[in-house]
Amino acid sequence: MKNMKQSRKTRYTQMALQDSLVELMKQKPIAKITIKELCENADINRTTFYAHYTDQYDLLQKMEEECLSFAREAISNLxxxxxxxxxxxxxxxxxxxxxxxxxxxRILMSEQGDINFQKQLFAMIYESCGISPYPDKNVDMGTKEYYFIYAVSGSVGLLQHWLKDDVMKPAKEMAETIYRMACFTQFTGCCTVQLSEDR
Amino acid sequence: MKNMKQSRKTRYTQMALQDSLVELMKQKPIAKITIKELCENADINRTTFYAHYTDQYDLLQKMEEECLSFAREAISNLxxxxxxxxxxxxxxxxxxxxxxxxxxxRILMSEQGDINFQKQLFAMIYESCGISPYPDKNVDMGTKEYYFIYAVSGSVGLLQHWLKDDVMKPAKEMAETIYRMACFTQFTGCCTVQLSEDR
DNA sequence: TATTATATAAACACCGTGTTGATTTTACAA
DNA sequence: TTGTAAAATCAACACGGTGTTTATATAATA
Incomplete structure (x- = not known):
């Protein structure tokens, strides 16, 4: 309780900085954004910024972590x-x-966004999922892995495309499309890409 | 002929700067690379750099254009x-x-690389290719487009993965894998993604 | 050899950076 | 209400990269 109240100011500061970054990233790549303008836009003192983050990328990464932790749980449930x-x-x-x-x-996944976020997302998915081989002499293990990569890349690419739309298709439709395609890619690979929880 | 000889010095300069950038990008993200160190590493005067490029990103983009023009022709042939x-x-x-x-x-396509290059690559492919609908009542045009996106994203993602390998699988194997997967994705979408030259 | 294009060199003002120490504001508890 | 921590602000600082200028040197050609 004590700490909660104490951090109200802090939370406002962090939120202001986050929103400011998102706003600026709509206009230009993060590399071109200076700490100075970021702070002026957020109406936060530059010294305060440095009390919380080291640079723009650090701030962005903190935002990404929130999103990634949701993704991690979602994958785990799936x-x-x-x-x-x-x-x-x-x-x-x-x-x-x-x-x-x-x-x-949208910002995180966009071309403007940090490529590092997508890298982490892929790494997380690969880490969470195991590729269990299905006996088939025609396709060796390395190639099976390739089918899996293809499916994940395809799904994430589709997700990006979906996000770009101003009028986004309903969640249900996306769920069905992705599900169907991933299944067929498995079929194509003549192997079962099994989502195993035991590793 | 005249211009050829005149540009020998120039060509050396540009090559030195390109190689320097590639070398530095292996070590750190482009945003952290300064013009100063880029020039010192290339043993080229900073003033000379500004005579050719405006900044690191400009230099990178020139490199990307070479690669993209190859890709453009390859797609056209396909x-x-x-x-x-x-x-x-x-x-x-x-x-x-x-x-x-x-x-x-490898650098251009890597996570270190400019996300803008991959963006251009996608845009080029989409532009070059048309999605011709195959009569099927179950799948509307928007969804067909989604299958196409999925296939392209999957293929490019696979390409990236392939490049990461120190011992890259032979070209023939990659060609077969990609070809098979793209075909099956078409099949999955219950539509023919036809590569049409008339637009 | 004279000419032209290009690369180098030094110097410059400018601006963002990251840090410091002092001061003010805020939240809360006695 | 008042005292006390924590957090945000402010001014000031040295530092280093930026982009431009002007003059000079080097290389390729005619």
Whole structure:
């Protein structure tokens, strides 16, 4: 309680800086944004900025972590779910969340956004998921991995495209499309890309 | 002929700066690279740099354009070719080219690289290719586009992954894998993503 | 050899950076 | 209300990269 109240000021400062960054990143690449203008835009003293972050990238990364932790949990839930219908529901919820937070996520996922975020996202997915080989002599392990990469890249690319739309297609439709494509890519690879929770 | 000889010095300068940038980008993100160190590393005067480029990003973009013009022609050839076997040969040649120039391309396509390059690459592919609908009531035009996006994103993502490998799989294998996956994605979408040359 | 294009050199004002120490504001508790 | 911590502000600072200028040196050609 004590700490809560004490950090009210702090939380405002951080929020102001975050919003300022998002706003500026709509206009120009982060590399061209100076700490000075970032602070002036947020109406926060430059010294205060340095009390919290080291530079623009540090601030951005803090924002990314919030988003990544949501993604981590979503993936974890998807892995645990074996029932098709339940899986679809989970997927739909994910896309609902994205719609609700589209302002921030749009920036993170856009071409303007930090490529590091997408890198982390991929790394997280690969880490969470294991590729379990399905016996088939025609396709070796390395190639199976390639099919998996293809599916993940395709899905994330589609997600980016979806976010660009001003009138975003409903979450349900996205969930169905992604689900169908990922399944078929598995089929194509003649292997089962199993989401295993035991590693 | 006259201009050729005159530009020998110039060409050396530009090459030195390009190589210097590639070398530095292996070590750190481009945003952290200063013009000063870039020039010192290349042993080129800073004033000379400004005679050719405005900043690091400008230099990088010039490099990207070379690569993009190759990609543009490759896509154009692929579109013109209807025979499956000939198409495979063309694809193989593309991957051979990438192997030969892997030092530069690796940087451009990597997470360290400029996200703008990948953006241009996607834009170029989308521009070159048209999505011709195949009559099917279940899938509307918007969704078909989504399948196409998925295929392109997947292919490019796979390309990136392939480049990361120290021991890159042979060009032929990559050509086959990509070709098969793209075909199946078309099938999945219940539509023909036709590479049409008439637009 | 004279001419032209290009690269170098030194010097410059300018601006953002990151840090310091002193001061003010804010939230809360006695 | 008042005292006390924590946090934000302010002014000032040295530092270093930026982009431009002017003069000079080097290289390629005719």
């Amino acid at each position: 892995i645990g779910e074996k029932d098709q219908n339940e899986m679809m529901k989970l997927l739909e919820e994910v896309f609902e969340y994205i719609i609700d937070n589209r302002n921030h996520i | 579109i013109g070719e209807k025979d499956q076997n000939e198409m495979m040969k063309l694809l193989e040649e593309v991957f051979e080219y990438i192997i030969d120039n892997r030092n530069h391309i």
